[in-house]
Amino acid sequence: MTLVEVKGVSKRFGGLTAVSDVDLAVNVGEVHCLIGPNGAGKSTLFKLIVGLYPPTQGSILFDTVDITAERPYARVQRGMSIKMQAPSVFKELPVRQNIQIALQERLSGEERLAEEDRLLTLLNLAADSDKLAGALSHGQQQWLEIGMALALKPQLLLLDEPTAGMSPEETFRTGELIKSFNAEGMTVLVVEHDMAFVRQVAQRVTVLHLGKIFARGDLESILQDEKVAEIYLGKTHAH
Amino acid sequence: MFKLLEGPQTLGRGKKFWLCFVAVLAGALSYPLFADSYGVGNFAYFLIWIFMALGLCLMWGYGGMLSFGQTLFFGIAGYGYGVLAINMGGGTATIAALALSVVLAMIAAGILGYFMIWGGINGIFFGIVTLSATLVLAFFLGQTAGPEWHIGPARLNGFNGMKGMDPLTVGDFYVEGSALYYVMVALIVIVYLALRMLVNSGIGNVIVATRENPQRAEMLGYDVRKYQLLTFVIGSGLAGLSGALYTSWGQFITPSSIGLPAAAMPIVWVAFSGRSDLTATLVGSFLLLFGFQTITVYSQQAALVLMGALLLATVMLAPQGFVLGIGKLAAGWWGGRGPSDAGASLTETARLQSKES
């Protein structure tokens, strides 16, 4: 069953076509990676799915409902949850309050406190829960934001380069975390260019190149695809 | 529910703080026992403006929306009270006039706020659009001197101001003097505590989250525009409450309480006091109003020059506000060395420092 379906979506900025006639389907229960070299249009496509940009053409469906015209908050209420590329937390609020703001619509009272504690421990942030989020290291802020995204208990978790700026260990732990949530039934769409990370988590992969779908398939077939390897090495780069 | 009186968004917690609160309240309640009626009337006059200051503190300090339109809604409700009280014939109907005039201010805020917030206006532009609207209302009322400008029997009367409305009345009893003072104190306690509960509630969480990072807040499923509009309407409604009480207090209102320099006053009070905390705003605004009134007796211009100088000094020397800064120092020096308090004050200090940088 398809959870997110992107149908014939294009996005133009002035004369530049960042995403051109892209179809993409993310199935329920999978970890789907969107990869491609720099400038392939990954982040633009991510922002289109999230609702930060309106597409120039095409439509986006979530759980068979057309959400093309919906604002981000409405998409989140439907069961999406988002982590943007640059860490984006409430810097002048304490770490715990950051999590609380994400949780408060779903849980209250003792239950919420327990879930706050559970998430903080899971994210290795329990000792820092009274610190201001802005005082955390870059990697910790990334984790906190992943925690906020998880706190919504979404059907679909959308992650834009979640491991940017993380050490290899942190990256690995992030991957394990994503896999554990996926094992509990969460569908995940990750934009990533760290191939080691993609190998660790991905079940299916879509390759974007120059704004178009270049290849798609399961992880193994993509890894063995020579053309994909070539665009990563720059051989068929048009310009 | 009373748990919400304390929380991460408000300074002051624990027994010590609430003992101080009760002591100040007791002092305020016993004041009319040993002061003359002129003094009580004067005090009631300072208290009128506190609502406007608290409303701006909510919008600006908590919501991150710097509205220069507090006197716009002050004026709408102030004139609204006059028009309604005159048209409804005084007596107990003045209570309804007060409530309706505040509702009127909130509706006006809802309309203006809708256009600005849904239009994506924020930061500097939020200030100058609200100020433009304020000045236009002041200019408009300024040229309504002619007899053709009336609503029912209520003459707007241009710069000479509208008069002839009854003060707040219950039955045959005019709420004036000490009675008005007690009403004012009660309203301030209610509004202050209610705002503390609001900002420490889930809604308050979203309001400060929106100030910090509106996009992140939206990505957590909140329609931030609705929360901003709510904040704007509540803050403006409080300005309206000040306006209606002002007209009732003096049975008189003129356009000069809307236009410049009046529009700058709430900004000065809240900036000087410390916009990020309700208690600091309450205390600081009262002190400034008291000082302002004392100097105004000799020269209003001198008092206003001082207000301008204070605003300039605040942004140059203590952008987080003088009263808040001094309060923090005092609290740190006075005690509160308990483990939880120390952690909390560390958080607060860090918050201030990151604000300053």
Next chain:
Amino acid sequence: MSAEVFSLFYQFADVFAFLILSAAGLAIVFGMMGVINMAHGEFIMCGAYVTVGLVNLGVPLAIAQILAAVTAGLIGVLVEFLVVRRFYKRPLDSLLATWGLSLIVTQSMLLIVGSAVRGIGTPEGSFAIGDYTFSTYRLVLFGCAVAVLAGLYIIFMKTRFGVIARATMQNAAMAKALGARTGRIYAISFGIGTGLAGLCGALYAPTMTLIPTMGATFVVESFVTVVIGGANVLLGTAPAAVFLAMIRMALNASYGQIIGQIGMLVAVIVIIRVLPEGLSSVLVRRGR
């Protein structure tokens, strides 16, 4: 018939000149530095007082006006150096600081000068077309507004200073890295902005009563023009002024000044809802 057409143009020109002259200085400071100068009205007031003072001393009007604009510009450079410069990274604080300044200046003027100052009267000159009589000075004001726009075009598009200034506007850090002295450019731009405010006051001084609070008469017009014109003086302010002048003219003619002003404000509030990025965004997009 031609008299009616000219009359319409005359009314348009009158409002247009008022909008451009009162907004140009504010728009430059906003466009260059992202700062809204809340003391803008006080620089206008300064220009007006200096003009009247000099004329009363026997200086010819035109020279007094130029000197007044220069004075306001120099005071602006000083204010930039002492106050505004500290707040480029905190635009909201710059708003508050300049507002504090504005309060200090108006109220001190009221204390020192008092409210009444002898005016100098509008230069006589009028001419008639058909049954209508027009004031020559109002046309001079329109000419000045057009000259200001032309002057800004030349300064910002044709001079070395303009190139550096526009580069600074685009990316201050980069311009600095390439050797532009951004501090000096900001000071000069602020001075040009306040000088234009002074010019506005100087030009309108003969037509109005001089009071220390006269700045407030201009600020609504300058604010709303900048709000819908955005940061670009040439591509934003000028078309915004044309648009607002048409609304204003239509309403002024049938309902009077104050309704004209209210109508203009309502139009602006509706526009920010419909075109959140301002009028200039539409124009710039079209231009591409």
